[in-house]
Amino acid sequence: MLDSKYVEILNHLSSATSSIHATHLADALGKSVRTVKSYVKSINESYPGLIKASPYGYALNRERYKQIAINSVVAMPSTPDERLVYIIRSLIKKEHLNIVTIAYELHVSESTVRADLAQLKKRLDTYSLTMKVEKQTVVIQGLEKNKRRLLTSILYKESNQNFLNIESLQNNFDEYNIFKIRDIVVSTLNEAHYFVNDYALMNLILHIVVSISRIQHNNTYSDSETMDIISTNTEIQIAEKITQRISSYFQIQYSKEEVYELSLLILSSGSNINFNAVNELNIASYIDEGVLNLVDDLIKSINRYYYIDISENQFFFRFALHINNLLKRLQMGRSNKNPITMNIKQSCPLIYDCAVSVAHDISHRFNVQISDDEITYIAFHIGGALETQKSLGNKVSCIFIFPQYYDMNQNLYNHLTETFHDSLVVQNMVTDEFSIENFDVDLIITTQPLQTTPVLPVIVINPFKNERDTAQIYETIHRLKENKRRNTFKETISTMLSSQTFFLNDEPRNQQNVIDFLVSKAVDMGSVGEMFKQEIMDREAMSSTGFGKIAIPHSMRMNAEKTSMLVFISKHPIRWDTTDVNLVIMLTIAKDDRKVFADIFDPLSMMLTESVVIDQLLQATTVASFIEVLGYNFQ
Incomplete structure (x- = not known):
C-alpha cells in the first residue's frame, strides 16, 4: 500500500511535460528538498525505475508508471481528511462500522477515530445526513439520495485531477466497466439529439456508477425521496432508455424514483437545443423573457464594473442558454462539478472575478448559493470574450518606411498588415525617414538602414517577405507589449x-x-x-x-x-x-x-x-x- 504523500508526488510528476528540478517540486508540494529526495528514494525502492533522475531534475518513467497501474494503487490514509474519506466510503458501503475495527484498519488509536468522527458529523450536516454512535458502532442516517450525493462528491474529488480522462476513471473504479457506461449514455443521448458537454457527461457517469453500487447493495430510493420537481417527457424518455440498458448489462433493477432522479440530472446538465440554430428571432421560444432580461442585466453589469463589452449576439445566446440551465440546477438544489476550478481561480483571476460578480447578482436576485464549480463554468463563457477584447486593445503602433518601387512597397505593406493584424496598428507608410517626426508610435519597420538613430526600436527587414523577418517582428512586438504592461503595472502600483x-x-x-x-x-x-x-x-x-x-x-x-x-x-x-x-x-x-x-x-x-x-x-x-x-x- 502506498502512502498518500508518495501518490501526491507521482501525480505531480505525471502531469509535468518535462523534468522538474527538486527545488521546484519541493515548492509545489510545500516540502523541503531533502524530503522530496527522500520520497523519491522510497518510491524507487518500492517500484524500481519509476522516477528517473537527471541533471535537469526528476521525470516519471511513463511506461513503468503505466505497467504498474499506479493510479489504481490504494494509498494508506495518513491525514485526518484521508481517514475521513475512508470512513465515509466504508460506512456507506457497509451501512455500519465498528470503531475498534476502523482503528485497527487505519493503524491509529480509538481516540483518533473518535476525533475523526467529530469532523465527520460536520461533513454530514452539509448533506442533510446524521451520524448515530452506540457504544462502538457507527451508523449514517438519512435519505438514500443524500448518501449518494456524499459518495459522488468523494469519488469526484478522488478523480478530480484526471476527471475528463475515462481511462483514469476506469483505473479508480475497476469494479465497473466505465467504458460501457459511457457508451450507453453517449449513444442514448445521441439518439435523442440531446447535447451535454464533456464535464456534464462525466458527472452523469459518476452518478450512474454510484447508483449501480448502491442498488447492488439493496439501497434504493423510497417514494418520498424524489418526484418533487417536474421533469419533461424528453429527459424521462432518455433516463428510461439509459437505465434499461444499464439494468440489462449489470443485472440490476432501477426504481421509477431513480429513473426520475436521473431525468432531473439530465435536465440540469444538457439541452436538446441546436445552438447553431438559435438567433435573435427565435431565442424567446427557447428561454423565458425573465431569463433573457437577467442575462442582459448581467452583461451590462460586467461592462459597467470591468469595462468588458461582451454584448455580441453569439455570446449572448450561449450565455443565456447556460444561465437558463444554471437556474434549473439551482431550483433542484444541484451543482455541476468542475475539475479545473482551482486552476481557473489561480491562472485566470480577472475572468474568475467577473464570474464571481455575475454569480453574486444571481444569488442576490434568487436568494440561492452558487458553488465555486458553477462560478467556474460562468468564467468559461466570459473568458473567451475577454481574451478577444484584450488582444484587440493590446496592439503595438508602428510606422513603415518603404521606398516606392512599382508596387513592391504596397505588396509588403499588405503582407505585414495581414500577418500581424491582431497585434500591430500601422499609423502610416512613408517613403523616407524624415517623414516620421510627426508620428507618435512604438516601433519603426523599414527596408533600409536609417541615417539617424531614433530612440524607438527599429527593425530593418528584407523587401521580400521571409520567415526570419516575420519571427523578428513577432519577437519585438511581444517584447514591446510586455514592457508596456510592466511599466503600466509598476506605475499603477506606485500610485496605490x-x-x-x-x-x-x-x-x-x-x-x-x-x-x-x-x-x-x-x-x-x-x-x-x-x-x-x-x-x-x-x-x-x-x-x-x-x-x-x-x-x-x-x-x-x-x-x-x-x-x-x-x-x-x-x-x-x-x-x-x-x-x-x-x-x-x-x-x-x-x-x-x-x-x-x-x-x-x-x-x-x-x-x-x-x-x-x-x-x-x-x-x-x-x-x-x-x-x-x-x-x-x-x-
Whole structure:
C-alpha cells in the first residue's frame, strides 16, 4: 500500500511535460528538498525505475508508471481528511462500522477515530445526513439520495485531477466497466439529439456508477425521496432508455424514483437545443423573457464594473442558454462539478472575478448559493470574450518606411498588415525617414538602414517577405507589449501603495482581525465608506480570495472614494477560510479607476501563484522593496 504523500508526488510528476528540478517540486508540494529526495528514494525502492533522475531534475518513467497501474494503487490514509474519506466510503458501503475495527484498519488509536468522527458529523450536516454512535458502532442516517450525493462528491474529488480522462476513471473504479457506461449514455443521448458537454457527461457517469453500487447493495430510493420537481417527457424518455440498458448489462433493477432522479440530472446538465440554430428571432421560444432580461442585466453589469463589452449576439445566446440551465440546477438544489476550478481561480483571476460578480447578482436576485464549480463554468463563457477584447486593445503602433518601387512597397505593406493584424496598428507608410517626426508610435519597420538613430526600436527587414523577418517582428512586438504592461503595472502600483498602507505584523491574527484592521485604515484615509467592510465580506462569502499563502480581498462593486492598495505581511500564518496566508493585499478601487483593476489584478494574482515570488515579498520591509519585487517578477 502506498502512502498518500508518495501518490501526491507521482501525480505531480505525471502531469509535468518535462523534468522538474527538486527545488521546484519541493515548492509545489510545500516540502523541503531533502524530503522530496527522500520520497523519491522510497518510491524507487518500492517500484524500481519509476522516477528517473537527471541533471535537469526528476521525470516519471511513463511506461513503468503505466505497467504498474499506479493510479489504481490504494494509498494508506495518513491525514485526518484521508481517514475521513475512508470512513465515509466504508460506512456507506457497509451501512455500519465498528470503531475498534476502523482503528485497527487505519493503524491509529480509538481516540483518533473518535476525533475523526467529530469532523465527520460536520461533513454530514452539509448533506442533510446524521451520524448515530452506540457504544462502538457507527451508523449514517438519512435519505438514500443524500448518501449518494456524499459518495459522488468523494469519488469526484478522488478523480478530480484526471476527471475528463475515462481511462483514469476506469483505473479508480475497476469494479465497473466505465467504458460501457459511457457508451450507453453517449449513444442514448445521441439518439435523442440531446447535447451535454464533456464535464456534464462525466458527472452523469459518476452518478450512474454510484447508483449501480448502491442498488447492488439493496439501497434504493423510497417514494418520498424524489418526484418533487417536474421533469419533461424528453429527459424521462432518455433516463428510461439509459437505465434499461444499464439494468440489462449489470443485472440490476432501477426504481421509477431513480429513473426520475436521473431525468432531473439530465435536465440540469444538457439541452436538446441546436445552438447553431438559435438567433435573435427565435431565442424567446427557447428561454423565458425573465431569463433573457437577467442575462442582459448581467452583461451590462460586467461592462459597467470591468469595462468588458461582451454584448455580441453569439455570446449572448450561449450565455443565456447556460444561465437558463444554471437556474434549473439551482431550483433542484444541484451543482455541476468542475475539475479545473482551482486552476481557473489561480491562472485566470480577472475572468474568475467577473464570474464571481455575475454569480453574486444571481444569488442576490434568487436568494440561492452558487458553488465555486458553477462560478467556474460562468468564467468559461466570459473568458473567451475577454481574451478577444484584450488582444484587440493590446496592439503595438508602428510606422513603415518603404521606398516606392512599382508596387513592391504596397505588396509588403499588405503582407505585414495581414500577418500581424491582431497585434500591430500601422499609423502610416512613408517613403523616407524624415517623414516620421510627426508620428507618435512604438516601433519603426523599414527596408533600409536609417541615417539617424531614433530612440524607438527599429527593425530593418528584407523587401521580400521571409520567415526570419516575420519571427523578428513577432519577437519585438511581444517584447514591446510586455514592457508596456510592466511599466503600466509598476506605475499603477506606485500610485496605490504608500508607507501609510504598508503594514508588517508579528502578532497572531485571524481573517476577521486582518479585514477589520485594513478596512479601518482605509476608512481613516478616506479611501472607502462604512459599507466597504460588508462588501468585502460579501465577496469572501461568494468565493474565498485566499489561495496559497496570499489573499486579495476586494469589493465586487469597485465604488471606493479613492483607489489604493493596503499590504499586510504577517510572520504568523493567518487562517483564511480553508488556507493559511502570510500576505494580504486589500484593494480599494474608485469608480473612475475601474480599468485599473483589470490592469493590475491579473498580473498581480498570477505572480502570487509562484512560491518564490511570495517568499521574496514576505521578506520586503519597505514599500520600495515590495514594489521592486513585483516589478522584477512581472509576467
